[in-house]
Amino acid sequence: MAGPGEFELIRRFFRRPAVPARAPLGIGDDCALIAPGDEGVLAVSTDMLVAGRHFFDDVDPEALGHKALAVNLSDLAAMGARPIGFTLALALPQADEAWLGAFARGLFALADAHGCELVGGDTTRGPLNLCITVFGSVPPAQALRRDRARDGDDLWVSGTLGAAAWALACRLQAGAWPDTGDAPLIRARGRLERPEPRVALGLALRGLAHAAIDLSDGLVGDIGHVLERSSAEAGVTLGACLEAAALPVDPALDGLPEPRRLELALAGGDDYELLFTAPASARGQVLDAGARIGLTLSRIGRIEAAAGLRLHDPHGRPIAFHARSFDHFR
């Protein structure tokens, strides 16, 4: 193929002026060097995004650049870690410069907003695939692990739920995004394509939350991960009850029937909000933390020493529901 080569592409789109940072050596050598700073250990997470599976082939590349990093920063947030840097591996069917320019714009806008430096990468030819590995720092004793929920903890969730899954369902049904301005769908599409990683919340929850996880598979599935890991860690069987009326269903879903709203909030994936548990004694501090960073935090239920997940109406009556998390191989 004619056109710029691999090293030229890297230089043009992904090499940036050196800045004083915590990466003593960035892009261009066999490895990058990263110093964890004063906080002791590095938090590391990796996510792979595949065309046709995690995003549509006609995705806006700027939004894709944002989302590819956002889902990784969301993992740092769920750990209470402060972003340091990331690596990017990219398989591309062809070297499309307009596409790469827009992708890099979306990627670096979010990276800069979080002080997260691109430290290394790999570029190759192949079916479109993005793999980002992100690094953050966290004092080990303050890391927000998913296995630390305790009987009696409040269950909290940030922001709103269900909009991303609804946008995805609309798009799959229609086969394309509508041209006309449907305000709820425009809002929901923004939630799907440009999730905001809750990094500031993760930092604010250090020393406050017991357990935390980011919502990627859907609320029910992700609560299940917390319960499974925390039960094993505590040596007791933990479950949870949720108050349906407390679920912060996204306003984009206001026009939908109640059962559908509930289903999307419970089972819809891709919200990238934080789910966390904290002792009841910390309610005031949790609400203060949310107010400080300008993010609504909703207390949606409680951890209990009884297996399973229960959903209640405002009168305490059980609501039947069936919701599964998303699994790439089912």
Place this chain on the structure above:
Amino acid sequence: MAGPGEFELIRRFFRRPAVPARAPLGIGDDCALIAPGDEGVLAVSTDMLVAGRHFFDDVDPEALGHKALAVNLSDLAAMGARPIGFTLALALPQADEAWLGAFARGLFALADAHGCELVGGDTTRGPLNLCITVFGSVPPAQALRRDRARDGDDLWVSGTLGAAAWALACRLQAGAWPDTGDAPLIRARGRLERPEPRVALGLALRGLAHAAIDLSDGLVGDIGHVLERSSAEAGVTLGACLEAAALPVDPALDGLPEPRRLELALAGGDDYELLFTAPASARGQVLDAGARIGLTLSRIGRIEAAAGLRLHDPHGRPIAFHARSFDHFR
């Protein structure tokens, strides 16, 4: 698809008993936690391998598991870093359990040999793609950077050159691996499919070598990287001269015509040997280091304060050559 789901796959093939290690928290949370230990900073590298580009669709999955990690460990070796752990992101067209079992065997055999722990990952459906990010530790002042070559340095290379590229050329020409036992080709295929990362050499070269790089693009291209980066760093134009007779051409190529052997040694990629520079005063120590770890080290030339790469015969007469490195987008 029927069959095991994503989380079950991860559990079955990639979760292993916890061992006391430098990853205080491994697979199963939003992030892994990695402590760099006493050595100060983390060395990080990422490589993406795509089916049909970096390996054949019919590749032995056990060899692929080995190679996917080996090319990453090779980057740590080239930095003088000690392996700590790695993340694995995997896109698979289907959940083939026999394939995954063999892949995991090859992967973990090499990981265990180097004390390198799988700390996290991601599994998704998609065209076969492997992305590994590897972490090692290195005292920053002892990191073997590619931009530290100096005028007058000896140029050294470990092991042998050219066999991997020859095996690849044979396979591409024949369209399949031959069934019959052609000893040189069997040896060469082993070099292509099961490169041995020179981790012990990287550690032995700390404080001894000036610059180092691993040979993935081919000797000429990789020397070019060292010269380009070191010239920029030193503010002088550096070049190199190579002695053709000193190149450690792999014995698998003994039956080939001399110009072809030279071409493969100079331009063939995928050798994953280390190329390094060291002051002439360190010759004895370099040879001792090679003897200690049982790896032949060949002094193949010298860094000079004159642009370009020159090749000489044993009588000092120039040999014309034309060799390019491999570029995924050319």
